[in-house]
Amino acid sequence: VSRPARGSTPPPLRWWGWGDRDTALAEPFLALLRDELGAASEAPPECPRIEHVSLLPGALPARLRRRLVETVGGFHVRDDSEERIRHAAGRSYLDLIALRSGRVAEAPDAVVHPASDEEIQTVLRVCADADCSVMPFGGGTSVVGGVNASRDRGRPLIALALDRMDLLLDVDRSSLTATLQAGSRGPWIESELAQRGLTLGHHPQSFEYATAGGYAATRSAGQASTGYGRFDQMLSGLRMLTPTGALTVPAGPPRATGPSLLDVIAGSEGVLGVISEVTVRVRSRPRLRHYAAWSLQTFHAGAGLIRDLLQSGRAPDVVRLADAEETRASLAMARGAAARMARRYLAARGHASPCLLILGWEGDGQTVGARVRAASSTIRGAGAVALGERPAQAWLYDRFEGPYLRDALLDRGLLVETVETSAPWHEMASVRGAVVDALRASLEADGTAPLVGSHLSHAYRDGASLYFTVLARRLEGDAVGQWTRAKRAATDAIVASGGALSHHHGIGLDHAAWMTAAHGDRGIAVLRAIKKELDPAGIMNPNKLIPPE
């Protein structure tokens, strides 16, 4: 058993944003925002102050509080304002808007920090007895309302924080699996595995803060999922503690023993129980990483190239194709002469609106070399212009930077949010077009014409994910309405055009209203039946994932 040492995990998220540091925006990028969106005012507003958040006092019944204290100890039942605010919301654009403005609609009545499966099990029993809702809380990084305090009628609500459940319990070097408590965070997992010559290889953008339990609960996908697999594919076994007891899937290779209970737990987003432990498939640490970049003349050409690589057995481990709009923004963000030169060079090669492609291979020298060689003629055949390793290294270096940039953009009066889906190859163009059109139409109707960039990543033989980044001038006075309308339009477009309701962000509160459209009446009935069996009092993470009857 390994326990995280002090300093091996990142400092807490700023209560109103991401990380614990500011990020500067490049001047060309600011110019682009000013010129095209009429946004990006000069002076960043002051840092919000937690005393300005108005919060109703917590209303945890005294008897319940006593029993929780008996279970986890008084120090681990917190109902001070700061703790409640820190566990009131995730990190979507609307979450950040609300936190920054001091408008926290709901917060849990208390935050409980158990340290063992037994303590969690008792907390669940005690809460069920008291009709108190329980919201499991891992890294708090959900961008779809997965960890927003949402009440079930007038019931009290606690957040069940998993930060004390962060042990590495076992590493099996023969089967290459690692067993982790659910609160283990990305960097800690990787640093412990690295000491043993191993890696998990799961790097979502939330990597610095997200937890193993959250990865499982949401079906997270990391940036190298094309090669390393999605988190649900990394799961060898896991345990979920429900109000009616533990549901344990023993670790092991695939089996044919009926419906997959592992796949019932994965993606359950805290509405069935608390994932307390996962066993994941790990790998030897790659000795070689080869990342390189190319420019494609069109997104269509790039998507075709990725499809060809996947379908011919030449998949790299990382694929990432930005459209012309996202590439333009990236070039503006890359300060200095290199970006200008790249633009001129590509224009001379006929790439007036280049689409940046990044491919990455990881492994030992022999396999990486062979795979890169096998892919090269396909890449050349698609008309890709090689840009070398530099732009890819820059992406790799900056790949967890998005949420920091978002804070800086919010400071400057911007709307900034992402939308994602997955689609089969034959519907990729129509899904992408439908989403971009829907976002543009909604935001133009508000007089805030946006920049909408998109990229294709997480590629499979039969399709890929599409990820959209939206930038617009924030409609002061109706920021919430502005994005709510645009998001609704985008989600309607996704569902109508055949895209998945989510590829890796999950459902939470934000997508629950579309679940019946996505899964049909029988599908939702199955989810409800499972919930009723495991959580008969309906205390787990209310209003998330499964739409109300």
Place this chain on the structure above:
Amino acid sequence: VSRPARGSTPPPLRWWGWGDRDTALAEPFLALLRDELGAASEAPPECPRIEHVSLLPGALPARLRRRLVETVGGFHVRDDSEERIRHAAGRSYLDLIALRSGRVAEAPDAVVHPASDEEIQTVLRVCADADCSVMPFGGGTSVVGGVNASRDRGRPLIALALDRMDLLLDVDRSSLTATLQAGSRGPWIESELAQRGLTLGHHPQSFEYATAGGYAATRSAGQASTGYGRFDQMLSGLRMLTPTGALTVPAGPPRATGPSLLDVIAGSEGVLGVISEVTVRVRSRPRLRHYAAWSLQTFHAGAGLIRDLLQSGRAPDVVRLADAEETRASLAMARGAAARMARRYLAARGHASPCLLILGWEGDGQTVGARVRAASSTIRGAGAVALGERPAQAWLYDRFEGPYLRDALLDRGLLVETVETSAPWHEMASVRGAVVDALRASLEADGTAPLVGSHLSHAYRDGASLYFTVLARRLEGDAVGQWTRAKRAATDAIVASGGALSHHHGIGLDHAAWMTAAHGDRGIAVLRAIKKELDPAGIMNPNKLIPPE
């Protein structure tokens, strides 16, 4: 839409065995059986005659029969003895023993052959109204009691045969998916795809008769699953018709939209509804197949080699390692001089009890070449002695032959059956030892010391499947008890030693009693809750998969 032409599917299974032809056993193999098991009597018994099967008359209520005839037409509601016997059982050893001896304990009261989703849905409604159980019946190849007529108390029972649901509905050449009706059989699927330059690459031993719906319902794995994936991984979408309506999972790449309903349907073995349609991920037909064989000095060395190949990113598409016992039997089956030479050559190289390893790679010339090269030093490093392509080609040629041989062995008074599991690498040796010991001990106690061979196949980064073949003299007068005891001992040993209850045969009637041990009380409660929601009258495939309360 493509429809199978006459002759594109194999002739019906012999009602009492496999295929439609006899197979001769090689003399050295017969000698081995005689010498070591005291079995293999000279004269094969006569072919069983269907008139000798005693069967209670079908007891389908007249009103139900009328409604079924209204739904699918009179010609497609069959209650003659032959049709009932042909849908009374699967193809396990005990099934064959029962059929050959004319002791068919139960048969469906009628066999209904719907031709569309609408007809299936109506049949289910009509049967629910009449309290009549429904057993979905695809290829009839289950070896674990998945399609054995088993009654729910005194209720009538029909078999719902999917043989008329055999259309290829769609092929998407861009996303590389094919949509098939559930009754489509392996050879027909491959021949249709081959005409389009495609392949599914799913080749279980039951390939000639098994159906796409059965593959999905059981979580089947084909012999090339190491490269092509298990059938559940090939599934992009599917539809299950339940007594309460259709549950449809739209085809598409992976998504993060809650628990995976696809993985609730996959493996459901007909107890939740009838899988009527699947969309599967297909591939370009490989231009090159490279299969070769090696000898390993020990099973342990071979397992370590396979593990190394998988864990270093050098996995072949087919891996198959036989232990010394299985290799000895294979050599005895391979008639003639080549086998004798191989034995001598290997003995000279220090492989007194050789373990045969077959590895196969499929794809285009460039990728196959690179992958074979990348694997070669690992193979050499494990002390493998190359045997060239011939033995691997022979295996490939004979790979659907097992069930034919079984008929021939049954003719000669043998007990012949298989047992399978999967295990993590770190438990491979102990699971294998426990199962072999349990089988030996049980059969030796009956005075019928067995040959137990095993092989490792279907390899993953974290483990592999283990497959055991048991040969012994049949205990005339107590053949059922003899195998029932041995099978129980083997299954107890699997569960106790940490193996999976099944890797790819499934649960059916035969493993249902161990389901609670494998999944725990909460796991079984979830399965029951799903069943109750989709099949509230409990008419679907009674007594299979989920143990009775």
